[in-house]
Amino acid sequence: MVPNKKQDREAREARVRVRAFQARRTVNEHQVKRRTRDNVIAGVAGVAVVALAVGAQILFFSAGPGSTAPSTAASATPSASADPSENANTGDVPPSSLAEDRTWSGTLALNDIPLGIELDGALAPQAVSSTIDLINTGFYQDVTCHRLTDGGFFVLQCGDPEGTGSGGPGYSYGPIENAPADNVYPAGTLAMARQGGNAYSMGSQFFIVYDDTTIPADAVGGYTVLGKVTSGLDEIKAQITDAGVADGSADGAPAVPTSITEVSVQ
Numbered sequence: 317m318v319p320n321k322k323q324d325r326e327a328r329e330a331r332v333r334v335r336a337f338q339a340r341r342t343v344n345e346h347q348v349k350r351r352t353r354d355n356v357i358a359g360v361a362g363v364a365v366v367a368l369a370v371g372a373q374i375l376f377f378s379a380g381p382g383s384t385a386p387s388t389a390a391s392a393t394p395s396a397s398a399d400p401s402e403n404a405n406t407g408d409v410p411p412s413s414l415a416e417d418r419t420w421s422g423t424l425a426l427n428d429i430p431l432g433i434e435l436d437g438a439l440a441p442q443a444v445s446s447t448i449d450l451i452n453t454g455f456y457q458d459v460t461c462h463r464l465t466d467g468g469f470f471v472l473q474c475g476d477p478e479g480t481g482s483g484g485p486g487y488s489y490g491p492i493e494n495a496p497a498d499n500v501y502p503a504g505t506l507a508m509a510r511q512g513g514n515a516y517s518m519g520s521q522f523f524i525v526y527d528d529t530t531i532p533a534d535a536v537g538g539y540t541v542l543g544k545v546t547s548g549l550d551e552i553k554a555q556i557t558d559a560g561v562a563d564g565s566a567d568g569a570p571a572v573p574t575s576i577t578e579v580s581v582q
Contacts, residue, residue, distance in 0.1 A: 407487025414445035422581030426574050429555055432547035440493040443508050443540045450520055451579050461574040467566025470527035472557055475520040484519030491515050495538030501525045504545040526557050
């Protein structure tokens, strides 16, 4: 049977419709793939931006003796990693009257190496009161010294029960007390770490300056000086700080794992 012209035309039109449908389907599949690819790229970019922001915050808040440790320009400064109010104490802060407006003397042993210490309750009543309370309740026993800096900034930072630079006693306090006007912290200085730009972020973390160090003040001031080491600093340098940082950098965990093995004052 020979097909007529009408059947030929209908067959051609059917083939055209099939090709048009296939073309539309191909275009649609391409668009779906492109949207999927674009969404993936956008998601990756978003994650990268968040990661960079979080990384910057972690670097800033954990890099100083105020996470309670020093950092370079930002990471060579004492800082605490908590997130307290910037204008008031938070939590159950011990009363400043505990310091009794006097000098307290005692022993701070690191890896059983004894340091003679003096805390100035007259010039830093709130910080000394908090420290005395933490000592008397056994808070510092076996707590590590998680950070050492030795690249022109010479501090050993201790007092974080978590050992990460972000821990504390469950409260934070201020204001800054007894900070040096010239930003110079002589060897043997005992001072409180705090969060950069926050005068009310002190807790349990403190740092020992083992060589003369200049720590620039930030917008809220310097760092509260608790008191000083009166003996034993040379042994700490010989047995702990002279070994440097564990990863060979200028800022990080001490190469010699260090913890507080004794602390008492009277």
